[in-house]
Amino acid sequence: MQIWLDDRLVVAGSASISPLAHGLHYGTGVFEGVRAYDTPQGPALFRLQDHLDRLERGAAALAMEVDLVALHRGCLDVLAASGLKEAYLRPLVFYETGGLGLDVAGLNVRQLVAALPWRNHLGEAGEVHGVRLRTSSFRRNPSAALPPLKLCGGYVNSVLAKLEATRAGFEEALFVDATSQVVECTGENVFLVQQGRLTAVQHGDALPGITRDTIMALTGADSRPVGLEELKAADEVFLTGTSAEVSAVSALDERSWTGGPVTREVQDLYARVVRGRAETERGWLTPLIQKRAGKVTVKA
Ligand code: PMP
Numbered sequence: 001m002q003i004w005l006d007d008r009l010v011v012a013g014s015a016s017i018s019p020l021a022h023g024l025h026y027g028t029g030v031f032e033g034v035r036a037y038d039t040p041q042g043p044a045l046f047r048l049q050d051h052l053d054r055l056e057r058g059a060a061a062l063a064m065e066v067d068l069v070a071l072h073r074g075c076l077d078v079l080a081a082s083g084l085k086e087a088y089l090r091p092l093v094f095y096e097t098g099g100l101g102l103d104v105a106g107l108n109v110r111q112l113v114a115a116l117p118w119r120n121h122l123g124e125a126g127e128v129h130g131v132r133l134r135t136s137s138f139r140r141n142p143s144a145a146l147p148p149l150k151l152c153g154g155y156v157n158s159v160l161a162k163l164e165a166t167r168a169g170f171e172e173a174l175f176v177d178a179t180s181q182v183v184e185c186t187g188e189n190v191f192l193v194q195q196g197r198l199t200a201v202q203h204g205d206a207l208p209g210i211t212r213d214t215i216m217a218l219t220g221a222d223s224r225p226v227g228l229e230e231l232k233a234a235d236e237v238f239l240t241g242t243s244a245e246v247s248a249v250s251a252l253d254e255r256s257w258t259g260g261p262v263t264r265e266v267q268d269l270y271a272r273v274v275r276g277r278a279e280t281e282r283g284w285l286t287p288l289i290q291k292r293a294g295k296v297t298v299k300a
Contacts, residue, residue, distance in 0.1 A: 002081045004074035004113040009081050012114065022095035022107055027153020029094025030058030033242040034075060036115070036288075038085040039276035044285040045075060045089070046274045050210050051242075052091070058149035059093055064109055066093050074113040079288055081115075088118030088243065094152065121187065121243040125171045130250025130257065131239060133174045133185065135228065136161040140175035140183040140205045148207045158186035172239070174252065177205065180228045184209075188239035188247070191221065192231055193262045201226045211240040211270075217282070218269060236260040238267075246270045 003012045023029035032051040036043050052068050059066045075089050091113045098107035125131045138161045146154050165173035165186075174190070175183040182190055184206035191212075192199050198221035200212050215221060231237060236257060237249040246267040248260050272278040276285050 001114070002078065004078040004081075006111055007070050007074070009077060015112075017110065018097045020097060020100065021110075022098070022100065022104070023110075023152060024094075025100060026102070027151065027156070028062055028064075028104060029092055029152040030055055030062065030064070031090060031092040031150050031152060034089040034091065035118070035242055035274065036079050036084065036087040036089060037274045037276075037285075039285060039287065041276060041285070041287040042289050043079060043085050043087075044276060044287040045079070046242075047210050047214070047284050048072065048075060048286045050213075054150065054208075054210070055091060055093065058147075058151050061147055061149060061151065062095070063104060064093060064095065066109065066111065071111055071113065074111070076286075076288055078113045078115045084115060084117060086118070087115045090114045090116065092152075118243065120245060120247060122171055122239075122247050125247075125250075130248040130260070131172050132170045132251040133172050133249055133253075134165045134168055134170035135253055136164060136173040136175050138164065138173070138175065139177065140203075142177075143205045148205055150207070162186045170251075175205075176228050177203070182226050182228055182231050185239055188241035188244045190226075190231070191215065191238050191240060191266075192226060192234035193236035193238075193260075194234050196262060198222075198262065198266075199224060199226065201231070209240055209242075211242055211245065214273070214284070215240055215246065215266060215270065218273065218280075219266060236263050238263045245274075 001012045002009045005015050032055045034051045035046050093111045095107040096110045122131050141154050141157045161173035172185050182201045183203045189209040189212040190201040198219050200216055200221050200223040202223045202225050232255045239247045248263045
């Protein structure tokens with residue numbers, strides 16, 4: 001497999017990264033997850049610029065200089081090199097060498113993008129049966145301690161919650177805050193359906209998800225804080241994320257749900273929109289191959 005590293009395609013196994021990389025020791029990096037879908041125009045990246053903009057905000061929090069133009073090119077180059085029609089792209093920028101102190105001034109920055117074959121990371125549960133959630137005993141990183149951005153180190157919090165949930169036989173963990181307000185899951189935002197009305201759970205400690213924003217734009221869902229008891233009383237609950245797409249929830253602690261006609265409709269709509277098979281005209285897709293003035297070129 002080839003990865004794109006600092007503006008060059010290299011074989012992943014021969015990429016050289018220092019064992020003293022600051023990002024490896026302290027999680028001082030920022031990443032994204034971007035999906036490529038098979039559209040009538042060929043493989044295309046969904047909401048690429050929005051993902052890169054969010055990555056830039058994470059990098060800015062770490063005072064890290066990133067070259068977004070190069071990363072944009074890297075996403076297209078690595079997708080083309082992979083030969084995949086549908087893929088998950090992983091852009092990552094991180095501090096590498098220059099010292100192991102906590103002052104990041106002067107550290108060098110590495111930029112990479114990998115393209116991987118991908119299905120929903122929640123597996124069969126996410127795609128078919130619905131995800132079983134367990135309320136986590138862990139709190140989500142409070143935004144006053146760690147901004148809700150895709151900072152590498154912040155994901156240890158997600159890993160701990162996920163471990164707790166899977167050890168207890170569930171597929172995913174739901175974070176709630178100290179007042180039982182719903183925050184998000186380890187890698188997805190939360191929606192609920194009440195008498196046909198859609199609501200996106202809003203919380204200041206949750207990542208502002210791009211899939212959440214997409215579903216809100218497509219359905220007109222409102223966004224407001226939601227308590228755990230209200231979530232359990234909802235007619236349907238679903239999760240959104242670049243990897244999870246729209247995944248139905250079939251259980252939350254002792255509560256279970258079957259079916260979910262609204263969730264199914266939203267899933268189908270999302271699947272068509274990301275593959276350029278629904279009218280949206282929102283410029284969300286960046287095709288790998290762009291037709292310019294009649295000739296076909298790979299986008300630089
Ligand atoms: N919350 C967290 C903690 C996540 O890691 C993700 C995945 N990026 C999401 C929500 C969903 O965000 P998005 O729709 O932008 O992938």
